Amino acid sequence: MLSDAEITAINHEISLVPHKKAAVIEALKVILQHRHWVSDECVESVAELLEMSPAEVDSVASFYNLIFRKPVGRHVIHLCDSISCYVMGYEELYQALQQMLDIRFGETDTDGRFTLLPNCCLGCCDHAPALMIDEDLYQDVKPGQLKRMLKKYS
Amino acid sequence: MPTIYIDSKPYEALAGKNLLETCLGLGIDLPYFCWHPALGSVGACRQCAVKVFKDAQDGTGRLVMSCMEMVKEGMRASVSDKDAVAFRAQVIEWLMTNHPHDCPVCDEGGSCHLQDMTVMTGHDYRRFRYKKRTYENQNLGPFLHHEMNRCIQCYRCVRFYHDYAGGKDLGVFAAHNHVYFGRETSGILESPFSGNLVEVCPTGVFTDKLLKEHYTRKWDLASAPSICQHCSLGCNIFTGERYGRLRQITNRYNSEVNGYFLCDKGRFGYAFVNDVNRVTRPLLRNQTIEAVDEAPLMKTLREMLSGEELIGIGSPRASIESNFSLIQLVGRDNFYQGLPEYPAYLSGKVAELVQSGALYVPSLKEIEASDAVLVLGEDIWNTAPVMALAVRQAVVRTAAAQAGKQSGLPAWHDLAVKEATQEKKGFLANLTVCPSPLDEEAAFSLRRAPDTIARLGFAIAHAIDPSLPSLPDISTAMRSIVNSIAGALRSAQHPVIISGVSCYNEGLIKAACTIAAALHTIGLRAGVAYVLPECNSMGLALLHAPSFDNATARVLSKPGVTAIILEADIYRTVAEKEADAFFDACKHIIVLDSMHNRTTQKAHALLPAAAFAETDGTIINYEARAQQYFQVLAPQQDIRASWKWLGKLKGLRAAAGNGQQVHPDEILQQLEQALPAFKGISRVAPSPDFRVHGQPIPRDPQRYSGRTAILANLTVSEPRPPQDTDSPLAFSMEGYPGIPPPALIPFYWAPGWNSNQSVSKYQQEPGGALRDGDPGVLLSGQAVLRLTGEEKPTAPPLFMDIPEAFEAREDRWLLLPQVHLFGSDELSSYTPGIRRLAPQPYIGLGEADATALGVIEGDDIFVWLEGKACSFPLAIRKGLCPGITLLPMGIPGIPVPQWGSWVKITLSEDAEEIRCPSKIF
Amino acid sequence: MERPLTKHISFRRPSLALEEYERTGGYAAVRKALKQLTPEDIQQQVLASTLKGRGGAGFSTGTKWGLIPMGADAPHPKYLIANADEMEPGTFKDRLLLEGNPHQLIEGMILSAYAIQADIAYIFLRWAYRKAAVLLQQSIEEAYGAGYLGKHILGGSWSLEMHLHTGVGRYMCGEETALLNALEGKRATPRAKPPFPQLSGLFGKPTIVNNVETLCCIPHIVNNGADWFKSLSRCAEGGTKLYGVSGKVNHPGCWELPMGTTIRELLHHAGGMKNGHRLKGLLPGGASTDFLTEQHLDTPLDYTSVAAAGSRLGTGTIIVLDDATCPVGFVHNLQHFFAQESCGWCTPCREGLPWVEKTLLSIERGEATPEDIELLRMHTHMLGPGHTFCALAPGAMEPLQSALHYFMDDFERHLTEKKCPYANHLHR
Ligand SMILES: Cc1cc2nc3c(=O)[nH]c(=O)nc-3n(C[C@H](O)[C@H](O)[C@H](O)COP(=O)(O)O)c2cc1C
Ligand code: SF4
């Protein structure tokens, strides 16, 4: 199931912690890096590698916001919906994105290009509203800039 | 003993306890959810809030969770403080925001801790006006129903299932108010302790699917104290009846035995009592129905009995009363057991050791408190499940106690103790034939042949006491393991060695004892527990009856005897040929049993015996603890307790007409007089004439409903309820409403406490012994000595006869039974859910043998039993050593073999003989 | 005015690599400490400096360290953890330090680890700080290369391993005990205190968790002494503080200023309110602090003074509520956040916050009744400190309770007008 690269990376994480279980979040991050989301099969494979049960792995996986247990688009838009961005009008960005992509928070557009997610404060409140697309941060975003911004991501 | 003040009143408290358990122990009602006496405190639900004050002058105080607060000398707390009261009511209101309020259709209704706590806090008006959160439920298999919407997120289910019982397939998922308790996906819960969720869950998320089939509220169940019948541990249970059927089994607390928990076989394995296959009327072979009317039946029976030589076959699953009544009928010299020579000898050996007084046999509670456990051969996960649970606690608690000591944490502070403990574990060495889920807890788990395990046992004894014989041929690698185990046992304070008879190996029994003897030389009192197969195996063994082989020899040498078989299907324990030979040689065969089986088919006269729920009786567990169970069902039709039938037969034999009616306690008294080994057994429970303020103990709760209408479809007038002259319990709501003596508690209930959590009202302190002591009488030699004040640390016997090392043979396999928790036991297998979880027949081989034979999992192969080739699919048993084959015990479709014999395995029916290359060394 | 923490941080050039950092006096404190100072010396100095933890609670760092077992029989490994989870809405100060001068944090961690004789250090970084992640990883490697980390640091007997751990998104991970669980690969639910992490922390071993900014102060204290550190401040709480302002101000941003700078001055740095907007209120230190209003503008921003004014300094990053923004909507946004980020462990928070959130939404939509206000008020009491398992829910109640106090008019207008009186906000 898991690729050799994934297994090697997970084994490396295991080597850094006092017991295998402690590497579970790192292992899930490895999967995310390679596949962007964690399928049930991956949960099972990770469980086997770490000598855990799938339930134990999923108990941890399902707790965290950024461990996706459902497929996501090729790119994930993390739109900050916390207070400073609220004051500075993130809701307009949200509306613009909804219109452009025809998706709401938690959804993926039809061609599987973007998944739109709300995100807690991105820590750039002085440049609100802000959003991240994959690992790229955009600050002081105006609705009018979104179109060009999204072009970069195919 | 610290003095504390609760609402300004002084109380003596127990040091080291938290404030919640202290309050409950003092009888002060305080609501709680996440705390559980066996699971400790985590402070999650915030329901147990009270105020604590700095000193008498402090008028403000501080709101704390009482479960997280250690009692301290001079502590001042208030339960009735208005802020605390308001907060507790608020917690319930929060919990109820999403609760479906579906009590009328919820199986927990009427025995629901959430209901009780809601009433207790006074929350009664719903202000939350938004949509409730809803969840999808899962199908969790045959035993448990799942209804997540009712969940109040107390986390107890995971804390029991995962943390306490080690089950890996139930967890908590997601976060905030979406947390979900269940499996990763729908499916059968894997843990054999899953049924406890019914009681651990304070509301109706996990409910009993068997009860659901014919649902009855707790207040409508007639209940009685009882003992589980499915293994040798003797867990205490409540049986619940409605409309003449057994409806539910729940845990009955006994601090020395099962504590708060049962296994699923015990909880759900009762369906046989209600089964259509029950024997309800006497049967006479080739006779008409009329022949079994009272008078003709008695006449026939008298003919069968009078003048004939009688022999009786006793039963390890019948009560001691019934077994002794059979002895009284046939005479001691004519009393046998239904086991072949070797297993009978092994149980006899165990009984002898337990009786000797030289062996300290630990209770399950004492096993839980052990700091080093060695299991020699016995697969306790399957043969004694709640003991496996106790061993798991021993491992967990030893590590937790160490961590707790280092960081100054009390044991009840579960959350912090777990963090401090991390993955550390106490000492367990699990040396068995096959792998077990217990291995996960073990510092050492080894798969070896029984002889080899026994030898390792002797080697461990030698490593502890070098004056004992050494085993020079043990490999260096193995020697280091032996030394580690010996070291762990030596440095323990309460070492326990567990073995048993399921490996058909005497060496194991002797080795366990010898290790205890070696530890004795260094001043350590080691516990030795031997697991036996059936609920009253110990009782039967203490009667020291000769084996079935002897009985067969006797009838063969002197035909014409009348054999009386007591509640045992001989065909499950003895090979068909031998059983046939025996029955063919008997002139008359009288069988008493509750279910039709192959032995009842041989009966010339078959008498319907009461099942455990229909009669009173005493059984004796692995530690020689005699415990009494009480009737909850009035037997249908002609069903009668075996001891009653046997009393009648005795009367017939005496030619004096009907036998006298006797009570169980009288039989026990006679037993005591006849056999000193049973001294004290008549104290097992109060006698039938026991009354409190002149009143019997009612089986029906005070809110029992419909008693006048319950039979209205049959008769207009309310019939007289069944009368019970055998015990102080009454089939009635009337009687003593208070707390009865511990042996007679029929259910737990207290005002405001309708759920089983009311057990704390029956205990001396939460999690402690029942008031007036836990029921049951210990008959072990040590217990007798303790009673008479003669107990001195005597050395357990030493054995020097070390078995030869196991050697695989080229062309034969050593045949051993694999006991299956679900399936191997006769009576529990009548429960459809248990049958569903039982394995299909298979032939088990180790990986090496399978490879050498060129077969893979599932291939049909042949094992030769009694000269016949029997074909079953191959099941590869990980780690099983070459040269051994396993067959699942007691599974229908497999002939009863001679366990421990060497058998032939072939790949086809007509194959001559195969040689297994893996064993050519 | 000295700005020890941010002196070398500039947006016009990349953060300092090891050599540049050393050239500006970097790692001098490590050299000094390892050659001349005992761990106890540093602990003493930090205690004397009156440094208070910058993570939000403002607990004395020296006192915190003082609880860790020292000496030959102390359990090992001991851990030091930098809390770089910064997820408190409205807070963006640690990001500046992490991206601007990662070696400063690493040096602070080495010194702190030395002071408590830790063996292993972790930086717990939130996922979203991608740039910081890259820089920190590089800097850690550089520090290893230069012998500041690893075995036998600077040839001495003491060794320290340092790892960067990026989280997978949960506000709770910032709570120090939940952080420990997250690092152990568990659900980030908090742990009971006591036992405090100093005794039983990561993997059950003694552990100190400190905020990034706290740790960045340490090199400067070691270099310049406790008195110097105290002299930076305008009040009894030593040092400078990273303050920030966000919202409708002309120049939102983050500045290092003397501890005790007033709100008015800080708003001045931020260029005052944006044209056409009036200051209605502000949260002085992140989402879980009480509102202050115009009457508090001269309050010095230190832990004691802000507490006296009825709020908390928290993270020191001000969020401004302007007169065009609906206070109900504002608080609703906060409560939505807190309800989502509740870990689900304890009842009041798990069940209470969603109720609060729903109630605020219904007020905002004009569907509420006066009883709903009572319900909110009830929650501010019932979710107070000590009632919940950790500080998340009590923190969440702070802006709500003060909003009910200062902006009651607004709440009432929602009830009477049966709609939000402010220019339409889009609500999901
Ligand atoms: C819900 C919650 C979230 C927190 N998040 C952070 C955080 O992101 N960063 C931080 O430094 N402290 C955070 N804290 C405070 C930490 O628990 C802890 O007090 C702090 O890291 C200690 O560092 P200090 O003593 O240097 O301030 C949080 C506390 C709570 C209750
Ligand atoms: S207050 Fe309770 S539910 Fe909320 S985050 Fe803390 S522990 Fe979790």
Ligand code: FES
């Ligand atoms: S019982 Fe005390 S908090 Fe749950």
